[in-house]
Each structure stands twice: as C-alpha cells, then as structure tokens.
Amino acid sequence: MQTEDIQIRIEDDRTGLEIETLKRAILDNLFYIQGKFPEIATLNDYYMALAYTVRDRLIHRWLISSQTYTKVQPREVCYLSAEFLMGPHLGNNLINLGIYDRMRQAVQELGLNFEALLEQEEEPGLGNGGLGRLAACYLDSMATLDIPSVGYGIRYEFGIFDQDIHDGWQVEITDKWLKNGNPWEIARPEWAFEVKFGGRTERYTDEKGRSRVKWIPDRMVQGVPYDTPILGYETSSTNTLRLWSAQAVESFDFRAFNAGDYYGAVGNKVFSENLSKVLYPNDEQIQGKQLRLEQQYFFVSCSLQDMIRTHCDRRGLPISIFHEKFTVQLNDTHPAIAVAELMRLLLDEHGIEWDQAWHITQSTMAYTNHTLLPEALERWAVGLFGSLLPRHLEIIYEINGRFLNEVRLRYPKDDERIRRMSIIDESGDRYVRMANLATLGSYSINGVAELHTQLLKQDVLHDFAEMYPERFNNKTNGVTPRRFMVLSNPRLTKLITSKIGDHWIRNLQELRQLESFVEDLEFRSEWRQIKLAIKRDLANYIQEQNGIEVNVDSIFDIQAKRFHEYKRQHLNVLHIITLYNRLKANPNLDITPRTFIFGGKAAPGYQMAKLIIKLINSVADVVNSDPDVRDRIKVVFLKDYNVKFAQRVYPAADLSEQISTAGKEASGTGNMKFSMNGALTIGTLDGANIEIREEVGAENFFLFGLTASKVSQIKAKGYDPMQYYIANSELKAAIDRINSGFFSKGDTALFKPLVGSLMYQDPYLLFADYQSYIDVQTQVGEAYRDQDHWTRMSILNTARMGKFSSDRSIREYVKEVWKIDPLKICPPNEPCSIH
Ligand code: C3B
Structure with a gap:
C-alpha cells in the first residue's frame, strides 16, 4: 500500500x-x-x-x-547522545x-x-546530569519549533542509580525503572540492526577491480529500537526518541545449540544483552572501560544504519546526497565514533571512494563540546580500540595520516603541533583522542556558553581553532520553560499569565513585560506569597523525609547538582561552619536565618565527592541539634536528587548556589532553572553565570570570586593554600573544626583526605575564594532583610531570563549550524492543507 x-x-x-x-x-x-x-x-x-x-x-x-x-522528505537533525535524562x-x-x-x-x-x-511514574533516568538533561530539553524545543528530528541513544535497562543515605554516606541502589512496564515506548523489533565487534579485516578486489576491505567480526549483537513520541508545545509536531536495546543475534545461538552447547548459546545471549544493561554513572570522569566503548559503538552504528536505510531504502535517495538530508549532532565525544563508522559504511558497504566519503561525513557531523576538564576528555587505549573495532582503527589511521600531511604543509617543521593535533596520542601509551576525531570529522564545533567556547578555542582545541576558525561557534545552553516553569511551578505560571497572557511559554522573551509590574505593590505581595507557599510545600517534604523542621521565613539557600570538587559544595560547607562558629562565639548574634539545602549524587567510585556528602550530613547532624543556633541555621541533605525532585526544588529557592571555580563549569543549566523561578544567584564568573548576570543586571546577582584568567595566573605562579589558611582566622577556625573531629564524633582521620587536599594541593582554589564568598554571603543575608527589595530582584530575575529558553538555543542551531526549515504538521481531526 x-x-x-x-x-x-x-x-x-x-x-x-x-x-x-x-x-x-x-x-x-x-x-x-x-x-x-x-x-x-x-x-x-x-x-x-x-x-x-x-x-x-x-x-x-x-x-x-x-x-x-x-x-x-525534509532535512532532519539526528541528535546522538549516550544520555537522555527525560524525567517523567x-x-x-x-x-x-x-x-x-x-x-x-x-x-x-x-x-x-x-x-x-x-x-x-518511574522516571527514565537515562543520564547523569546536565548533559543528559540538556538533550531532553533540546528534544522538547525541536518538536515545539517544528524541526524534524530524531533523538538516538541507548535504552539502558538500569538508569542512574537511586541514592540512599546510610549514616551520612551515599549508598547506590539499582534503578529498576522498567519494573512496572513503560507505557511511553513502542518496541520495533522489525527494524532491528546488527552490530559487529572484534575479529579482523581482509582486503579483496571487487568486480570493478577496486581494492576494498571486508571486516570479519568475531561477534555480533542486535540492536532493537524502542520509540517514544516527543510532542512539542502547542503544535502537532511529534518527533521520535529512538533508544536501542541490545539483543542476541538468533543465528549465532543456533550454531552452538545444534552442537549441543546449550549453555554456550545462552551465554552468548547474556553477553549480548549486557551491552545495554546499565548506564555508566560517571559524570565528567572517564574510566576507559571496554563495555563503555561497546555501548557507544553499538548505538552509533544502529543509528547511522537506521538513517541510511531511511534515506536509501524508504526514500529511494542516492547515498551521495546523504548529508543534504541528514545532519548529526554529536552530544560530546560519547558518539564520536560516528565519524569512523559513517566512513566505514560509505567505503565498505556502499563502495564510495575515500574523498567523497570524507566529504559526506564531514558535511554530516557537528560536534558539541561540554567540558574542558582533562579527566572527562575521552581517549581509548589503541590496543583495546583495535581489538574491538579493527576496521575503525584502520580508518582512523588513514584519516589521521591524510590530516597530518595537511598540517605539515600548512605549518612546516612544527613537530610539536603535529603531536598535539594527531588523533593518536603518542606521548606515552598510545590512545585514540575522541575530541580530535570529533573535531576533525565535523563541519561545526561548538561550546555551550560564551566563556566556555572562548576557552575551548584558546586551550583544548586551540590548534584546530587556528586552522579552521570558521568551524567554531558558540551555542549557549538553554532549558525548556514548559517543564521547568509551567509544569513545575503552576502557581507562578498562573500569576504571570494573569498579567501578560500565555505567549511567554512559547516566546520566553515576553517575560520582559513583567518588568512593568515591579513597582506594583500588590503584584510583589502575590509574588512573595507564592514563593512562601512553595517553600512551605518543600518544608513539609523535608519534615517527612528528613524529620527536620525548617523555618519557611529563612533564606532557602540551595545547591542542587552532581557532586564534584570543581562545583565546590565544600565551599558552601565552609560558609555554614563559619556561620556556626560565629553563633557559637556569640549566641545572640543577629543573622538572617538560613536553611541550607543540598541535593545531588556522587559517582560511585569518586571517593572525594562521597566524602563531601558525608561531611554535609555530619555538619547537619551537629548544627541541627545544637540549641545555640536553633531556627537560625539548618542544614538539609535531600537524598536521591532526580528530575522529578528537581521540579519541586527549583521553585522553592531564594538563593541559587553556582559557585564553581571559574573556568571549570562549561555552562550549567540548573543556574537557569533557579533564576527563571525567581531565585537570586550567588555565583562566580563561570559558564552561563556570566550571561545570566549580563541579562538580569549586576545589581540583581551576587557575584564573588576569582575570574578564570586570575585562576590561571595563580596556578601558573603556584597556588599556596597555606598562606590563606594562616592569614585568615575564620577560615582557619572552620578548617580546624573539621580537623578536630568535632563533626565526626572525635574521629580525626575521617575528613583528612578532604582537608588535606584543600590545604596542600587544591586545584579548585577554595581558600583563595573563601573570603570573597563569605563577604558576599553576608550581603545576601542583609539584602534578604529588605523583603520588598528582594522581591523586586526576584521578579527581575524571572523577567529577564528570556534568553535561556532552549527554544533560543535550538533556533540558533537551526539557523547557524543545521540549516533546517521548520515543517508544520497538520493537527488531527481538522481539515488542513499545509501539504
Ligand atoms: C555538563 C557540564 O558540566 C555543564 O556545565 C553543562 O551545562 C552541561 O554539560 C550541558 O552542556 N557535562 C555533563 O553533564 N557531563 C559531561 N560528561 C560533560 C559535561
């Protein structure tokens, strides 16, 4: 038919x-x-x-x-991502x-x-943090803007672990999100693909007398697609999130079965299905595990085969114009193997010549970098890579050889540059550098906030930016106001809509109209009442979950994000201890009451991050039960932070903690979600904080700390934390408190690794930023006392967040990178003549 x-x-x-x-x-x-x-x-x-x-x-x-x-047959974008943190x-x-x-x-x-x-609803937590959630926001915006698109990823049977807290320590529990069935997906076993692994390659001459290569794998896995519809806001456009699940290839079982090796056959099944079993819970920290590379190649190969089938078989179009119909956005280097895989498919399976194959590949791929942290830059040991993907390694060597010849022509006798730009790192053991592969294979390379893109060009990809400046661009991240305002903050949504109508939900810049209500006394009072009501809800939740009673008139000072030293949750803790010390020394001290709320998971193998969680809970135990500080400071660690929970937390915040070491947080997106919901930010000049401050105005943002360039200068000179410790009595007192075992029932060894790193070698410069942070926190406390003024600042934060809608980010990708036209979809049950 x-x-x-x-x-x-x-x-x-x-x-x-x-x-x-x-x-x-x-x-x-x-x-x-x-x-x-x-x-x-x-x-x-x-x-x-x-x-x-x-x-x-x-x-x-x-x-x-x-x-x-x-x-x-429109041009489509395929968003390849190892993580999609969709939420309910x-x-x-x-x-x-x-x-x-x-x-x-x-x-x-x-x-x-x-x-x-x-x-x-069990939320599909198929991501770690910011990167996976960004992918989910972008799917919402692409559908809302009628951009034909597919999100491709992995259907992990177990997503990010659930977090429990035992005796103050994080405990990981497997996330069985599929246990009650998933009504949102449809399995499409009839559209499965086979993916090869291992083995060797063989050269042969084809019927036209050309030399070709055949890959003879030693195992094969099947990828079965599971599709989830992604509907846009107030449009009929419904795109697809297609996640691949690994299954055993039947024919492989058969051979063993016939030979009587029943266990061998079942073993193969177990082995194959392992591939999509579990999400790696590491955020910005690579482990170099073989299974992870297998996962990456598995979903990338299925996705590219799927695109080619759509293009050639369903649409009957020639492979030579593949790049005109598809563009692939690589969400970090996790899917970067796509560069080599598309080359392989074009060369080996479609018999295309090298130059044309390279042209198609490079016109298809675009790469987003999400981090500059060296420990997050993916590289694979050449031995491991070659044993798993022998053909891809050959292709990468060929790409590299041709590329390095170009570099040599352009920069003669610059061996250092050759070494830096090579896809193969040969400084010690040999590694495949995935960022170099992604950069070289893409027509567009972008960072995720202005500062980040600038540093990317200056630093990690400096040589590439110098050679191909026109390929580099910035796309500051954004978040969807549908989920993070309308769904999570119905009260505020109702108030805003009653004043300016509801067009802001599609066009967030319209929130600017709220500025004209800032001087409206009644509006301010309603705004304040709403925040209070939401804080009360969260207070009830805290009472239920943690058994802690909190004062809803206190500042809700919230830091919710993954635990990582660069995000500096422990700097926040140093502020808490400093306030505590002040109150102990002077129990009548008049401070603005605060409730410090933390939420977030640590990678299971990241000992220092786990120790910071333990420290927060230990400080909480002492502070919350000390009658001297009653009702003035409370510390709460809310366990199992996830999307569902985040939606409850953002609207309740007065103060949003965005306190990373400048230069380390590529963008941040939680910073945007807090501010949209009327929280004020205390933050460094890092990532998108800089742009948030530009938008909301310096007078509505609490800035502290060193700039990124100051951080580099200090490091270049040799950072000496001891000097701050000796010179600053409050800092010394806070550190000594931890060291003395005061928060650890006398155990002076417990926090030694943490304190030791701060005192002797801290790459995140906590002590250098300490005084500035404390001073600005004091200003926050004072500002909060003038509730009327605080409310004005809160309203202005929301009013000026228009830029940070993911709709704006996607419009920029569409116009400047993908060059795709929107395609309106007819509404159901209505006469429609769009096509
Ligand atoms: C994150 C970065 O840490 C954030 O600054 C950024 O806002 C988001 O990506 C989205 O761009 N990131 C992450 O969550 N996981 C990584 N492996 C790398 C970056």
Missing part, C-alpha cells in the same frame, strides 16, 4: 479531548490494556490507564508527523497537549487522586 493511501481513522475515544471522553478512555484502557476492573485495580493500573489515554492522543499526531516526513513524561505530555487541567478534572471526577497518579 502507498503511504498516501493510509487513512488514520481512529475512534473518538482515542483522540477526543472532552472530559467525558477522557474519563471513558481511562476506564476503557484500565479494562482492555491493564485487564482490571476498578475494584481490584492498583494505583499503578490507574497510572498505566491514564498514561495510555495520553499516549493515544500522542500517537495520532506522531503518525501524522512521520507520514508527513515520509512524504516531504505524563505531566509534560499533558502540558504540551494543552489538556493538563482538563485531565486533572477528568481524573478527579473518576474519584482518583491526580497528583498521586503523576507521582506513580
């Missing part, structure tokens, strides 16, 4: 949006999909019935979208469908608790 002939005719219960229809649909799904009747249905059954009701409404739009793509789908889909309130009413009329059903 021709695609044009397909008529989507689905009965009204699957598409209708009236409350009565929604109620009927929920009960119908409970009956026919869950196989339950109300008397025996569990909360999860109702959640599933509700989710399927929403999914039905997405599927209609999804099929129209993919039919339109099939017909129009249900609420977000209801917002984007525009039926959130209606559905709540329908659910309530059925006598069910809507909030409890939303809570029931």
